[in-house]
Amino acid sequence: MKKRIYVWLGRSAALALGLAAAGSAGAQQVLPRPPEPFAGKIDPSRDKSVPAWPKQAQAPKGAPNVVVVLLDDVGFSAASTFGGVADTPALQDLARNGLSYNQFHVTSLCSPTRAALLTGRNHHEVGFGTVANSSSGFPGYNSVWAKDTVSLAEVLRQNGYSTSAYGKWHNTPEWEITPAGPFDHWPTSLGFEYFYGFHGGADNQWEPRLYRNTTPVEPKATPEQGYHLTADLADEATRWLRTHDAVYPEKPFFVWFAPGGTHWPHHVPQDWIAKYKGKFDQGWDKLREETFARQKKLGVIPANAELTPRPPELPAWDSLPAEQRRLLAREAEISAAYLAYTDFQIGRLLAEIRAQGKSDNTVVFYIVGDNGAEVSSPLLGRDATGPDGQAASLEERLKNIDALGTARFDNLYGSAWGWADNTPFQYGKGIPSYLGGTRNPLVVSWPKGLRDKGVVRSQFSHVTDIAPTIYELAGIQFPDKVEGIQQVPLEGRSLVYSFDNPAASSPRTLQYFEIGGTRGIYKDGWWAGSRNVTPRGNVVLNQAPFGQRQWQLYNLNADYSQAHDVAAANPDKLAELVATFDKEAWRNDVYPLTPEVGVGRPNPAAGRTLFTYRAGVTRIPSRVGPDVTRRAHRITADIELPARGGDGVLIADGGRWGGFSLFVKDGRLVYEANAHGHRSGHIVSSRPLPKGKLQVAFSFTPDGAASSAPVVQGQPPVAVPGVGRLFVNGEQVGEGRIAKIVYGPYESLDIGADLGSPVSLDYKVPFSFTGILGKVEVELR
Structure with a gap:
């Protein structure tokens, strides 16, 4: 409770200023709204009485439909729209007719990014300092989404929107994910009227463990019959949109579409994999150079951006034996196909909105990754294993190379491909001291509301900015209280200021990052970071010395990609940022760093024999x-x-x-x-x-x-x-x-x-x- 009071008092001045600027919105907003007085007339005589019905919540006039697409484990440069190999025509079409943000940031891990996006608060404030299945008994890490951090979906629902969610959730406490509930922290209790998807951090794309709302359901077909989860999600979303249009054609909707692509397992139809045969034979070093050149040509990175070097933990492609390169190239082909296939299914969803004549007033936020690409895999990736759980021999793995991506394997590409997918940045997923883990593309499309189209925006922004942007576009004021609970104020800043003004200064001058003891802090164009290295499994990047690495400092105003550590030349600036991180950490329940996982965690099976x-x-x-x-x-x-x-x-x-x-x-x-x-x-x-x-x-x-x-x-x-x-x-x-x-x-x-x-x-x-x-x-x- 102490933390929450600190937050409220610490932000009261800013909140008051914001309300005052909103003019008539300055009154306290409370959800649900109190019932209005009866507007009819009651008389003992039926003929003299006048009926009046309670009003249903109605969205503000002209409020747009909202679609948020969130991909999983996709690096900054994986999509062709941002210089990569994987064809992403749906994303490209949105970028051509909308705005592309090349300094948009996420938390560097899945559950935390989703919690921040869906609340507009920092991830520790919502209890998701790490993924839901690694929770700890501290406020910033318990994975229990508290009622003082109301979701975007709930606010929209109570303001007249229809809401639905599809795909990966990963924000329910692990011990509550059972067919018997409790269901307090499931999507349907957090503002979504309909949910179809899975709860874990990953799921088998061929044979998934699905839920419809709170009921377990089985896939409608088998892999042999052509079933794939991502296509199923698009089918479900399309069906919901058609039903919604049939009943409420004028009511705005909010669709959350978060497929599993491209989180492992890398499951994708073979005909899609065939399209990428040979496209990665040049290896990751050459691929990064080619990608970097395309990024410059496309204008998605600044002309003065530099390509960061390969981390010392990763080998040069040319140093590997030919048979290893053969396996690795196949892994990259599968990953690219998975991203392309995912984008294709998203395109089907967007095509349905166009077919209904609603795309003009539908704002789409297409976020290309909830973190950077995966770099915590073995060097040679993962597929076939022996009875001991260790990787099978290279010879055995090559025998199965043509079956990778099928239901037989729980496959994932090698860590260096993840690094390459994060071009031009360093490292990747789960390492928020570097941009490779935290900077992902955002494309915003809104045909009716955007003047500038097909251009890049470079304001520093963060995933917490999405919720306040949607509130502003919908004409909805964020509530002070929900169900009698005083709300933790929003951390995000609306992006609407940047829509028509490419030169506008970002109101976001400060943002902390932390996952697993690895820290980052941005302030006024400067970035400091310290990486925490732990001995963890067969992870190539986690090599001794272990523990906290020395803080590094980057001037992002002049160094887009973090190519130059200037800590030695700027000790005072580094000290300032380190102290700022500490202050933000206390304010946002970041401490203790790396709390022990699972100690005393609730479990219905605990103590039972x-x-x-x-x-x-x-x-x-x-x-x-x-x-x-x-x-x-x-x-x-x-x-x-x-x-x-x-x-x-x-x-x-x-x-x-x-x-x-x-x-x-x-x-x-x-x-x-x-x-x-x-x-x-x-x-x-x-x-x-x-x-x-x-x-x-x-x-x-x-x-x-x-x-x-x-x-x-x-x-x-x-x-x-x-x-x-x-x-x-x-x-x-x-x-x-x-x-x-x-x-x-x-x-x-x-x-x-x-x-x-x-x-x-x-x-x-x-x-x-x-x-x-x-x-x-x-x-x-």
């Missing part, structure tokens, strides 16, 4: 179910087999890249464990199951001291080997070794079926159980 499920229970996230990866446990299921048939899954948790499944196949009980896409355990009952009512079970006993290995707080448990046994009516009917049980990404625990991708290749999903399934219990021992 018995989990009881019944038929029809599906889509329980693995993280809120029983963790069987390192503990002795027993699974028991009451079933009834009919005279004929009776195959199918009894319980499955996980999918193609990790999990377990207990199922009946060809009349026999089967248990299978899958680790990193490889069968790690497979036990089949020694005889067929009898018909009628029976109880089947599986037990797991870890080897010796394996189960007593210490659990490191905030890290997933290490899977352990052991022995598995099958039982029918208490009698053992099978035994075998289980190398380990691990959970793959994206998936869920399902009873009576295996939804999503299959744990076992012995069946095709959902492989629903055709007998009668009663109670299923998982007991941790």
